[in-house]
Amino acid sequence: MLSKLHPIKLRSPISFCFLLIFFCNHTVFASNAIISQRDDAQKIFTNYKDRIYQIRVIEKKSNKKSSIGSGFVISGTGHIATNFHVVSAIVHSPENYYLEYLDQSSNKGPLTLLSVDVIHDLAIVKADLPTQDKLNFSKSNMDVGKKLFSMGNPHDLGLTIVEATYNGLLERSRYNKILLSGSLNPGMSGGPTLDRSGKVVGINVSTAGNQISFLVPVKYLEKLYKELETPENGNNDIDFHQQIESQLIIDQALFFTHMLNLNWEKDTLGDYELPGKINQQIKCWGESATDEDRIVDKSISQCSTEDSIFVSRNFTTGGLKYVFKQISNRNLSKLHFYQIYSQYFTNQITANRVSKRFVSNYSCQSDFLKIAKQSWKTTLCARRYKKYASLYDISFNMAEVSHDDKGMVFQLSIAGITQEMSDKLIKRFIEEIKWRKS
C-alpha cells in the first residue's frame, strides 16, 4: 500500500529518464497562470535551501552510503529533524552504520542520533554546525487546497522543491497524517513541507503513488523537540530500544483502550451478529461468492487498520485485522463439506510484516469453546518481540463446529500488543459475537 520514501539502494537509469521527461514536459507546457506560484517556489527555494541537508546512512565496512534521506535544521544549535525510518539502521545495527550529513555546498559532517518517535516516524539528530538560521514550525490551521512546497533530495538528484496541495488531516488513519497532493519521491523522506511563508507544516514521510503523499504533522516534531529540551532527557546515552518500546506500549494502550470503550458497530452475517467497523480507523471490505460452479457458498467480511508503524525495514507493527467467513454447504456430504470448510480455517492473514530477527516463532494453545451457544474450535497463538519483550503479535482463530451444513470462521490478527490488552480485546470480540436465532 504505502511505501516509505527513503531507502534508495540503487538508482535505476529508467527512473532517471522518467524524471527528466517529467521536467521537460513541465517546462514546455508551463502556462502564465502558474508563473506567480513558480515565483513562490523560487523564493522559498532560494531562502531556505541552506537549512536543508541530506542525511546519509553510511555502511562502516565499505564506507559507502547505504541509504539516504533528507533533514532540516530546527534549532540554532545544530538540531536536525528527519524521519525515523531514514535513520533506523543506526538504532538496530549501530555497529555497522554511522550517520553523516551533506549540505548544499557538499560539506560533510557526522551526525548523532538524539531522540526518536517511532509512532509518528520522526527522529532528531544533531550536527556540529555553526550557529545558523532554522526553519520555524507553523502553528496555524490550514484550509484544504492551500499551496505547499515540499523539499528534499529525490533519488539523490540534489535538492528539489515540489509544489503540492494540502488535502487535510487523514482522520481515518490510526497515525495522524496530512494528505498531500503532490509527488514525493524516495530520498525526500525527512524533508520539510513548507507553507508560502516558509514555515514547516509537516515532514515528508510516505507516498501511495500518483500524487498521493503523506506528511507527519509538525506538532509531533514540536513535541519531540520539547521533550528533548527538558533537562532529564538532555543526556546523550538514551537507549533507543527502550524509548521505542515505551512509545509502542503507550500507543497500543491508547488505541485499544479507546477501542474497548466504544460501542461497537454491529454487522450481521448468516446466523450471527458480529462486530463490524469498530472505529473510524478501521476499514471493512466484503466479498461473497455464490456462483454456480462453486461447491460451497461463502461470504467474507474483512476489516483492518490501514497504516502501520515502521520499526525497521523488516519489521512493521501496529496493525489490526479481523475476518469473518461464513461458509455454507450446497449439496456435499457433511464429511466433504467439513474438508472444504477446514481450508477456510488455515491462517493466511497477518497484521504486519516482520523478519525472524525481531520476533520469536508463534506458540499456540487450542481448545473447544462454547461461544454464542455454539461450539468453536479455537486456537490462540502469540509471538514475542525479541527487542520489545512486553509486546506480542497475536493470532486468534476460531471456527464453529456445531452444524453439519454451515460454519463460521473468525480470525483476528493484532500486531504489537501487550498480553493484558490482547486478553481484554479477545474477550471483547468474543462477547460481541452473538447468535441471532433464539
Added chain:
Amino acid sequence: MAKIIVEEINRFGHVAHFHQFDSLPIYIGRDYKNDVIISDPYVSPKHVMIHANDQGWDVEDLNSMNGVIIKNKLGRERKNFIRPGDEITIGRSRLRFFSPEYAVDKTRPMSHSRNLFKQLSHPLSTILIIILCLAFFISEEKLETTQQLTVLKTAINIFPFFSVAIIWAGLWALVGRVSRHQSLFLTHLIIILVFSVISKGLSNLGDYLSFNLFLEPYFSSYYFLTIGILLAWMLSINLYYGTNLSRRARLVSSSMAGIFLIVLISLNKVNYEGEFQSYPNYAPTLKPPFAKFTKDNTVDAFMEKSKVIFDIDIKKESPDESGQ
C-alpha cells in the same frame, strides 16, 4: 562316518549339485584329479581334504592360497571339525556336508492354509480387492477436492498410485521368480493395496484424534511412525513371499528399513525445528459435530490456560543476522 553327501550351493542359497561318496577321505579342488571338482578361480587346484571322524569329519586345508572358512551350525566344537549340516566356503564357493541319516525339513503343502495373502490372490478375490481399494481411494479423493470431480480427473489423480503399486508388485514378483521360482505377482499387489488402505485409514483416524485432542504438534510424528511401522511390516511380508530368507533375517531387514525411514524423516523434521515461520502453525482440520467428543471449555478458563503461550524465552533465539 563312512558315507558323505556334498552339496554345492549357488549364490541364491539353492543347491546346485549333489555329490555322494561311500568312502573317505575325499579331495576337493579345481583340478581334475579331485573327487569334487569346483570351477572357481579362487579355489586352489588341491584345496581341502575331508577325513572321517567319530561324529563328523575333519577339514584339512591342503596349503590352499585363499584358505577355508568353516561355518558350524551348532557352534564350534574344535578346530577344523564339521558335523552333518555344516558349511564351508572355499574361494567364492559354498559347500554343505550331510550324512545319509540327516533329517530333512518337513514337506511344504502346495498352498498354506495360514497364508492369508496368498489365498486372497485368487484372481476373483484380487479383482474384488482392487475394486474395493479403488472405491476407497476415489472416496478419499472426493473428500479432498474443491471442485466437482469428473471421472477422468479422478482416474488421473489415482493413476500414479496404482502404477506405483503395480511396479512394486512387479519388482517383488521378479525377486520371487529368481529366488523361489514363484512370482506371486497378485499376492504382492494385494499386499501393497491392503497396506495403503491401512495407512490411509490410520492417518484418517489420527485426523479425528488430533481434531479432538489437539495433538497437532505431534500429528506428523504419529503419522511418520505409523508409516515406518507399516512399511516394515509390509516389507517383512513381501520378503516372506519373495525370498528364502530366514524369519530372523526377514525381521531384521524389514525393521531396519522401517527404522531408517523414521530416522530420515525425523532428521528432516529436526532440521526444520527452529525455522522461522511467518504464520502460526496450527492444524486447520475441522470435523463435523458427530466426530467431536471433547467437551466445550469456557472462555475464561481458556484465556487462563493460554497464559503459558506468552511466556516465550526470547534470549534463547538470539538475533543471528546483522544489518537491517
